[in-house]
Amino acid sequence: MRKSILGRKVGMSQVFDEEGKTVPVTVIEAGPCYVVQKKTPERDGYAALQVGFEEVRGEKLNCPLRGHFNKDKVKPLRFLKEIRLNEADLEGYEVGQEIKVDIFSPGEYVDIQGTSKGKGFAGSIKRHGFHRGPTKHGSKYHRGPGSLGAKGPARVFKGRKLPGRMGGEKVTVQKIQVVKVDADRNLLLVRGAAPGPRTGLLMIKKSLH
Numbered sequence: 001m002r003k004s005i006l007g008r009k010v011g012m013s014q015v016f017d018e019e020g021k022t023v024p025v026t027v028i029e030a031g032p033c034y035v036v037q038k039k040t041p042e043r044d045g046y047a048a049l050q051v052g053f054e055e056v057r058g059e060k061l062n063c064p065l066r067g068h069f070n071k072d073k074v075k076p077l078r079f080l081k082e083i084r085l086n087e088a089d090l091e092g093y094e095v096g097q098e099i100k101v102d103i104f105s106p107g108e109y110v111d112i113q114g115t116s117k118g119k120g121f122a123g124s125i126k127r128h129g130f131h132r133g134p135t136k137h138g139s140k141y142h143r144g145p146g147s148l149g150a151k152g153p154a155r156v157f158k159g160r161k162l163p164g165r166m167g168g169e170k171v172t173v174q175k176i177q178v179v180k181v182d183a184d185r186n187l188l189l190v191r192g193a194a195p196g197p198r199t200g201l202l203m204i205k206k207s208l209h
Contacts, residue, residue, distance in 0.1 A: 003103045003206040004083045005031050006053035007188065009114070011198050015179060015189065025179050026194040028112075030101040030204060031186050035093050036074050039082070047087040051099065052077030053201075072096065079201055102183040109207035111174045114196035118168035128161045171195040175207045 007030030014022050037050035056078040058066055069076050072095045104110065124130045124145040133141035145163060148156050156162075173195055180189040194202060 002083075002085075002208070004051075005099055005101060005103065005204050006033050006051065006079060006081055007031065007101075007202050007204055008054075009194055009196055009198055009200045009202055010187075012193065013189075023179060023191060024193075025189040025191060028188045028190065028194065028202060028204065029186055030188040030202075031099060032101075033099040034074060034077065035095050035097045035099070036069070036072070036077065036080060038090055038093065038095060040090065041087055046084065047090055048082045048084045049090070049093055050080055050082050052080050054078040081203060100183060101181055101186050101188050104178050104181055104188065104204075104206075106178055106180055108178045109175045109209070110178060110190065111172055111205045111207050112176055112190065112194045113170065113172045113203040113205070114194060114200050116167045116169050116171045116195050117197050119166040121164065122166035123163045124161060127163060127166045130161075175209050 007028040010027040010029050012024065012026050014024050017023050031053065033051045033053045035049055036052045039046060039048040039050065041047055052074070054077060056076050058069075058076045061069075061076055066076065074096055119126070123143055125132055125143055130146070132143050133139055135142065145161075148160060148162075173193075176194070177191040178188065179191050181187075182189075188204065190204075196202065
């Protein structure tokens with residue numbers, strides 16, 4: 001099974017390595033997560049663990065969710081995610097089991113998945129990196145999207161890069177190094193930037209590469 005945990009992005013900071021050089025890091029409040037449900041091929045058609053993160057008052061949840069947690073006497077949690085794994089790996093986990101940040105260690109590489117910052121409606125220069133037109137007097141093309149294609153079809157083909165909504169999409173950043181693990185405060189420090197805004201939900205998995 002790929003080691004996985006849910007967390008919230010706290011923000012960016014910096015630490016110093018053994019040589020005294022500054023290392024930019026993203027601070028993530030990772031876990032503790034709890035196993036809420038075990039899914040088996042016989043009952044559900046596939047093997048997976050449903051894990052929850054961040055405790056919440058039961059009255060903030062709807063009735064189906066409250067019943068889902070009460071069924072196995074698991075404390076109510078705000079976020080639920082599934083982690084696919086092999087059927088043989090299911091035996092090592094029990095409903096209610098705690099998963100903490102100490103499953104990772106400094107020097108490991110992880111893949112981090114989150115939702116990118118929403119930018120709203122953006123033009124083609126900001127959204128796709130287009131070059132702008134001439135700025136000199138008489139130019140009537142400055143920040144436009146350019147040609148929309150041939151005249152003959154009399155329509156715009158699908159996939160044309162145009163202005164539109166930007167951001168707010170699932171983003172995965174691969175092979176980020178773990179710099180420090182603070183198990184007492186449930187903090188994970190990773191090198192560089194992680195996707196999403198502050199307080200955004202992140203899925204941290206052991207890197208495939």
